[in-house]
Amino acid sequence: xxxxxxxxxxxxxxxxxxxxxxxxxxxxxxxxxxxxxxxxxxxxxxxxxxxxxxxxxxxxxxxxxxxxxxxxxxxxxxxxxxxxxxxxxxxxxxxxxxxxxxxxxxxxxxxxxxxxxxxxxxxxxxxxxxxxxxxxxxxxxxxxxxxxxxxxxxxxxxxxxxxxxxxxxxxxxxxxxxxxxxxxxxxxxxxxxxxxxxxxxxxxxxxxxxxxxxxxxxxxxxxxxxxxxxxxxxxxxxxxxxxxxxxxxxxxxxxxxxxxxxxxxxxxxxxxxxxxxxxxxxxxxxxxxxxxxxxxxxxxx
Amino acid sequence: xxxxxxxxxxxxxxxxxxxxxxxxxxxxxxxxxxxxxxxxxxxxxxxxxxxxxxxxxxxxxxxxxxxxxxxxxxxxxxxxxxxxxxxxxxxxxxxxxxxxxxxxxxxxxxxxxxxxxxxxxxxxxxxxxxxxxxxxxxxxxxxxxxxxxxxxxxxxxxxxxxxxxxxxxxxxxxxxxxxxxxxxxxxxxxxxxxxxxxxxxxxxxxxxxxxxxxxxxxxxxxxxxxxxxxxxxxxxxxxxxxxxxxxxxxxxxxxxxxxxxxxxxxxxxxxxxxxxxxxxxxxxxxxxxxxxxxxxxxxxx
Numbered sequence: 001x002x003x004x005x006x007x008x009x010x011x012x013x014x015x016x017x018x019x020x021x022x023x024x025x026x027x028x029x030x031x032x033x034x035x036x037x038x039x040x041x042x043x044x045x046x047x048x049x050x051x052x053x054x055x056x057x058x059x060x061x062x063x064x065x066x067x068x069x070x071x072x073x074x075x076x077x078x079x080x081x082x083x084x085x086x087x088x089x090x091x092x093x094x095x096x097x098x099x100x101x102x103x104x105x106x107x108x109x110x111x112x113x114x115x116x117x118x119x120x121x122x123x124x125x126x127x128x129x130x131x132x133x134x135x136x137x138x139x140x141x142x143x144x145x146x147x148x149x150x151x152x153x154x155x156x157x158x159x160x161x162x163x164x165x166x167x168x169x170x171x172x173x174x175x176x177x178x179x180x181x182x183x184x185x186x187x188x189x190x191x192x193x194x195x196x197x198x199x200x201x202x203x204x205x206x207x208x209x210x211x212x213x214x215x216x217x218x219x220x221x222x223x224x225x226x227x228x229x230x231x232x233x234x235x236x237x238x239x240x241x242x243x244x245x246x247x248x249x250x251x252x253x254x255x256x257x258x259x260x261x262x263x264x265x266x267x268x269x270x271x272x273x274x275x276x277x278x279x280x281x282x283x284x285x286x287x288x289x290x291x292x293x294x295x296x297x298x299x300x301x
Numbered sequence: 302x303x304x305x306x307x308x309x310x311x312x313x314x315x316x317x318x319x320x321x322x323x324x325x326x327x328x329x330x331x332x333x334x335x336x337x338x339x340x341x342x343x344x345x346x347x348x349x350x351x352x353x354x355x356x357x358x359x360x361x362x363x364x365x366x367x368x369x370x371x372x373x374x375x376x377x378x379x380x381x382x383x384x385x386x387x388x389x390x391x392x393x394x395x396x397x398x399x400x401x402x403x404x405x406x407x408x409x410x411x412x413x414x415x416x417x418x419x420x421x422x423x424x425x426x427x428x429x430x431x432x433x434x435x436x437x438x439x440x441x442x443x444x445x446x447x448x449x450x451x452x453x454x455x456x457x458x459x460x461x462x463x464x465x466x467x468x469x470x471x472x473x474x475x476x477x478x479x480x481x482x483x484x485x486x487x488x489x490x491x492x493x494x495x496x497x498x499x500x501x502x503x504x505x506x507x508x509x510x511x512x513x514x515x516x517x518x519x520x521x522x523x524x525x526x527x528x529x530x531x532x533x534x535x536x537x538x539x540x541x542x543x544x545x546x547x548x549x550x551x552x553x554x555x556x557x558x559x560x561x562x563x564x565x566x567x568x569x570x571x572x573x574x575x576x577x578x579x580x581x582x583x584x585x586x587x588x589x590x591x592x593x594x595x596x597x598x599x600x601x602x
Binding site (some may be wrong): 023024026039041042044046067071074077079080082083084086087105106107108109110111112113115116118119120124125126127131141142143144145146164167169170171173174175179185187199224 | 310315324326327340342343345346347355365372374375377378379380381382384385387388406407408409410411412413414416417419420421425426427428432441444446449463465468469471472473474475476477479480484485488577584
């Protein structure tokens with residue numbers, strides 16, 4: 001089944017266009033995860049803490065969001081132990097009924113991109129299909145032949161892609177806004193072309209784009225150039241974007257975009273006697289309500 | 302010690318500017334690695350074959366080259382088992398006296414790039430320092446703040462970077478050659494700026510650039526814009542570049558660039574009764590001689 005259709009069904013089911021980024025910053029984990037804060041802990045002990053934390057996060061938000069987005073870097077920083085936790089977190093999220101968007105931002109020449117497609121979307125030898133992602137983020141700097149193997153996984157496996165177009169960080173303008181028309185518009189054109197053959201019955205394609213919440217006016221103009229692309233909008237919350245800033249990325253109601261929050265939900269400030277998991281769940285619920293309010297108006301919250 | 306100085310010493314010691322890319326394409330492994338060719342083999346069995354193959358490759362080429370370049374994608378395609386093999390291959394290469402350039406092409410926003418820097422260059426909690434790379438490849442699409450954490454690892458840990466400027470694949474022109482002046486020249490300017498503070502006693506910086514052997518004229522003009530950057534030149538051999546095509550990337554003698562061959566060495570065609578390891582060693586020796594011939598003239602081979 002086309003990724004865009006699976007995504008649309010999941011958004012509809014949860015009544016939410018939110019995705020929670022699973023970014024396990026060790027120093028921010030709640031104090032009960034002692035190995036994460038202990039400089040003498042072994043890597044395996046730290047990895048076990050990260051796994052336990054993320055399992056609890058998944059359980060806390062599973063009924064509020066259609067998807068989670070694990071960030072590969074934080075797992076890779078724990079070496080092979082972290083790679084094992086990545087697999088187990090993906091399995092756990094799937095068991096909880098969530099789509100998994102692997103935030104890996106890979107990009108390489110064709111034969112290498114094929115190996116990345118196997119790693120995350122289509123499965124290498126002996127791979128457990130439950131450890132694969134539903135979609136991943138990819139980097140467009142190497143051009144079409146670096147994207148082709150991922151498009152094949154979209155066609156053959158119902159996978160999805162989010163191509164970096166305009167990222168949420170301050171320096172993104174250095175290259176992405178360069179030229180007239182700016183580079184990001186050329187990338188958007190390519191993304192639109194790559195996705196043409198992969199439009200599902202919902203009218204959207206399996207090939208989407210990453211556009212940061214921190215650039216609301218560009219989000220609106222790029223959305224117009226990407227009529228069939230689902231958007232993934234990072235930068236909500238901790239990075240400064242609010243519900244009003246992301247509205248331009250949506251097409252109709254809750255359709256057309258996913259908004260990501262990582263730190264703002266995982267490490268939400270506790271109120272009063274609230275435990276960390278309650279704070280996390282409350283932050284996810286508030287984000288969902290804020291977006292529904294803006295996108296659905298009166299019928300929203 | 303500055304990466305550029307460590308690299309210069311290693312090139313001088315081996316009399317060779319060659320790097321062997323460790324790209325374990327399963328279908329190309331010699332027949333004796335049975336699990337790699339067996340669709341029913343477990344992931345752990347396949348990973349064990351890949352490890353044994355790469356250990357033997359490292360032993361076969363260690364006295365002929367200053368560095369190896371493992372390609373992360375092929376390890377990631379084997380999941381957590383592959384991540385373990387990656388660590389063991391890096392350790393083995395270091396024990397064999399080789400520098401390790403991790404071909405990972407990462408690029409992400411600042412806080413995430415910090416985690417990638419820990420993963421590959423500076424070490425996360427409980428990391429064995431022998432599992433870290435001497436240098437990695439990175440993608441510039443997100444701009445300066447995505448590179449800063451890697452520059453810190455260069456300053457603090459003597460690590461090196463190779464930023465993608467002009468890649469060897471056919472579609473690289475789609476974005477990299479876009480605009481006037483083309484995007485790759487702007488990226489080269491940024492790379493030159495990032496490397497200014499990291500010039501070693503050899504006159505080169507810890508911050509280098511990736512420029513494909515498949516674009517000889519651009520290699521020459523980009524080299525002029527990057528007077529202090531060591532280059533990493535992929536695309537030699539299987540991708541079509543020859544010794545004459547890469548000469549423009551060098552500064553003086555064997556200095557200023559590393560030329561990579563992956564498939565052309567790892568899966569070299571056997572001659573007569575030659576075993577696979579002998580073919581691999583012969584291909585590495587021929588590549589070394591061809592480059593010395595072009596770069597050193599009469600005194601070369």
